[in-house]
Amino acid sequence: MNSIPRSRPSTKQKRDVARIQRYLDLYDRVAATRDSDDPNWRARTLLWIIDIALHNLAAALRSGKRVKWRSPFWAFQYPVEWDWKKWRWNQSELAMRYGELSSRNTQTRKEAMRSLAQISTRESIYTTLQYFTNEVSTFKRGRYQHPMMPEPLAESVRSIRGRNAQVRALEKLFAPFSIGAAEIELPEGIKPRQRIPRKLAKQLAEQTSGMRHLICRLSINGHPVSVRIIFQAFPLTIDELQKRVYFPITIGIALTPDEPVDWNFARPPAWLDPAQWRASHRRKLWTTLSEFLRRGIDDLQPKQNNAVVREIAKTSATLQIEMEACSPDDVQQSASELLETLRQKGFLTKYQVQTAAPVAGSSKEALRRMLSAVENSEDSRAKGTALEKLLTALLKGVPGFEVQKGVRTLTEEIDVKVLNSNPDPRWRDTPIVLVECKNWSGVCGKNEVVLFQAKLENRRGRAKLGFLVSWNGFARTTAHELLRGSRGNTQIALLSAEHIRTAVEHGDILPSFREAVDRADAT
Known part of the structure; x- marks a missing residue:
C-alpha cells in the first residue's frame, strides 16, 4: 500500500517559522546578557511584586469584606503556569511555562514585543520568587505535604553532621523570605506586657538581626508617620489534586508615629488609624507607598540598555498581574505543617530546577x-x-x-x-x-x-x-x-x-x- 506523502511547508509557513526564530534569538540574546548588563534585575522585580501585592491589599481593604484596617494584612497566591502533562513529581523538572511565540502573536513588531514582554515578565517573576525562597518547593497531595529541593542543595544538607543541625538548616531553607517581619514561636500562656522569657528574647534577637526593612514616611494632619511594609514570600506550592501551582505571598503595613507621643496600642489616635481617615488621606497613603517603591525600582535600573530591553521593560510596566486572595491563617497553617513534616520525616530531592527557554527547543x-x-x-x-x-x-x-x-x-x-x-x-x-x-x-x-x-x-x-x-x-x-x-x-x-x-x-x-x-x- 502506498504511503501518504508528507506535505511540504508553504512559503507562508516558512516565513512564520523564520520570523518566530528571529524573535527567539532576540529573547535568548537578552536573557544571556541579563546578569551582566542588569545585575539588579532580581531586586527590581521583587519591588515590583511588592507593589503589585500592595495594590491587591488596597483593593481588599476598600471592599472591607475580607480584611479590616485593624489588621491590614492579607495573603495572596501568585499563580504559576504549569505543564501538568510533562511534570512527574518524583523524577521530572519543575514544569513552569513562561509563554510561547506563535505565528499569531508575532504578526507585527508591536505584537511580538508584547508577547516577549509577557514571557520575560513571567519568567523574571517566577525565577525571582524561586531565588528568594532558596529554590525549594512543596508538593501537596491532599492533606500531605512533601518538601522538595534541587539535588545539589540536598547534598549540602546531607553533608551537615547531626540530625538536629540538619533540621535547623531545613527550617531556614523552607522559612519564608521576609521583609519587615520575623517568625517566632510564642509559648502558650504568655500575656500582654509580660516580661519576655530569655529563650524567646534570644530567638527574637536572632530573627531580627539583619532584618530587611522597607519604610516609607508621610505626614497625616501634620503628624509624621512611618509606614512599614510587611512582605513574606513562601516556597512554591504544587497542588496535584487541585491542579494549581502558586507562590503564597503575605502583604501588610504597620503604621507608627515618628514623634514622641503617649498612646494606647489598643486605641491609637485618629491620625494613626487609617479607618478614621478621610478617603483622600487613604489615597495619599497608597500613592505615597507606590511612588516610594517606584523610586526604588528606577534607582535599580541599569545605566545603559539596548532598545529591545527598554521596549520590553516599557511593555512589562503596563501588564496587569492578578493574584488570588486566600486566608493568612491558611498560609500560616500550611507553613507550620510543612515545618512539622521536615522535623518528622526529612525531605525529598527528586527534581532539577528548569532553566530552559520559554518555548519548546532552543534557538x-x-x-x-x-x-x-x-x-x-x-x-x-x-x-x-x-x-x-x-x-x-x-x-x-x-x-x-x-x-x-x-x-x-x-x-x-x-x-x-x-x-x-x-x-x-x-x-x-x-x-x-x-x-x-x-x-x-x-x-x-x-x-x-x-x-x-x-x-x-x-x-x-x-x-x-x-x-x-x-x-x-x-x-x-x-x-x-x-x-x-x-x-x-x-x-x-x-x-x-x-x-x-x-x-x-x-x-x-x-x-x-x-x-x-x-x-x-x-x-
Whole structure:
C-alpha cells in the first residue's frame, strides 16, 4: 500500500517559522546578557511584586469584606503556569511555562514585543520568587505535604553532621523570605506586657538581626508617620489534586508615629488609624507607598540598555498581574505543617530546577553558546555539566521526547533519561532511552561501555537503546565490547564531538541519532 506523502511547508509557513526564530534569538540574546548588563534585575522585580501585592491589599481593604484596617494584612497566591502533562513529581523538572511565540502573536513588531514582554515578565517573576525562597518547593497531595529541593542543595544538607543541625538548616531553607517581619514561636500562656522569657528574647534577637526593612514616611494632619511594609514570600506550592501551582505571598503595613507621643496600642489616635481617615488621606497613603517603591525600582535600573530591553521593560510596566486572595491563617497553617513534616520525616530531592527557554527547543544561537561552553570550559566538572546541558537542550527539540536530567536511583546516576513516544522505527520499541555524557580530556574506553550497558539492563527491559557521547572519541576496545554485547536485547550507539557540532549547526540532533543507530546496527 502506498504511503501518504508528507506535505511540504508553504512559503507562508516558512516565513512564520523564520520570523518566530528571529524573535527567539532576540529573547535568548537578552536573557544571556541579563546578569551582566542588569545585575539588579532580581531586586527590581521583587519591588515590583511588592507593589503589585500592595495594590491587591488596597483593593481588599476598600471592599472591607475580607480584611479590616485593624489588621491590614492579607495573603495572596501568585499563580504559576504549569505543564501538568510533562511534570512527574518524583523524577521530572519543575514544569513552569513562561509563554510561547506563535505565528499569531508575532504578526507585527508591536505584537511580538508584547508577547516577549509577557514571557520575560513571567519568567523574571517566577525565577525571582524561586531565588528568594532558596529554590525549594512543596508538593501537596491532599492533606500531605512533601518538601522538595534541587539535588545539589540536598547534598549540602546531607553533608551537615547531626540530625538536629540538619533540621535547623531545613527550617531556614523552607522559612519564608521576609521583609519587615520575623517568625517566632510564642509559648502558650504568655500575656500582654509580660516580661519576655530569655529563650524567646534570644530567638527574637536572632530573627531580627539583619532584618530587611522597607519604610516609607508621610505626614497625616501634620503628624509624621512611618509606614512599614510587611512582605513574606513562601516556597512554591504544587497542588496535584487541585491542579494549581502558586507562590503564597503575605502583604501588610504597620503604621507608627515618628514623634514622641503617649498612646494606647489598643486605641491609637485618629491620625494613626487609617479607618478614621478621610478617603483622600487613604489615597495619599497608597500613592505615597507606590511612588516610594517606584523610586526604588528606577534607582535599580541599569545605566545603559539596548532598545529591545527598554521596549520590553516599557511593555512589562503596563501588564496587569492578578493574584488570588486566600486566608493568612491558611498560609500560616500550611507553613507550620510543612515545618512539622521536615522535623518528622526529612525531605525529598527528586527534581532539577528548569532553566530552559520559554518555548519548546532552543534557538541555534543558544545552542552555539552552549557548544562554546562545552569546548572552552577549563574545569573538568564544568565540562561535563556543559555537555549534559547541551544534550538536554538538543533532545528537548525532538518531538515525543520528554527529557529528564540528572536522574538518581539508589544505586546509580543517569546523566539524561528520555521518556520516548517518538514514532521513528529505530527506537519505537524502547519506552526509555538513556544518554551518557563523557567530556574527558582522553578517549572513552570499554569500561564505560560495560557500565552503561548495565544501566540499560537495570531498566527491566524498558530501556533497549542508549547513546554514549564521548567528546574526544572512543578507544578501539569499545568496538570489541559493543560486538560482545550485541547478542543481548540492548543497543548502544556512539556519538562524538563532530556529531554534536553537526546537530548544533542544523539545530536538530535526530539525523545524528539515526546515523549512530544505523552504524551500531551495522557493527
